[in-house]
Amino acid sequence: MQATIAIGMRCWSETASPTDERSPNAAEPVRAPEDLDRWVNMWVAVKDGKVITAAYNSHDLVRQVIEMGPNATGAVAQFVPKRTDAVVIGVG
Numbered sequence: 001m002q003a004t005i006a007i008g009m010r011c012w013s014e015t016a017s018p019t020d021e022r023s024p025n026a027a028e029p030v031r032a033p034e035d036l037d038r039w040v041n042m043w044v045a046v047k048d049g050k051v052i053t054a055a056y057n058s059h060d061l062v063r064q065v066i067e068m069g070p071n072a073t074g075a076v077a078q079f080v081p082k083r084t085d086a087v088v089i090g091v092g
Contacts, residue, residue: 036080045075 035051036044043061044054052075053068055061065072 037083039080040082041080043077043079045072045077047072047075 039051039054042054042056043058044051045061045065046052052072053061053064055064058077058079061077065075065077
């Protein structure tokens with residue numbers, strides 16, 4: 001069985017072809033769950049705006065998502081940092 005999980009906001013489909021109308025930089029927005037504060041310092045898998053599983057490291061999170069099988073297809077993985085007033089701007 002093969003599982004696909006997106007890390008961050010980008011997930012490449014294995015079935016996408018170079019002739020697809022979407023650019024390689026296009027990404028579908030992912031609705032963030034409102035209760036992420038309870039998952040601080042953890043990796044979470046989010047699907048349909050809900051956390052479906054969480055772990056303290058990405059290795060365990062991926063294992064859990066694979067164990068969930070088809071129910072986890074389309075989930076997006078993200079790390080939940082502690083909320084701060086710091087601003088980070090990425091250029092590149």
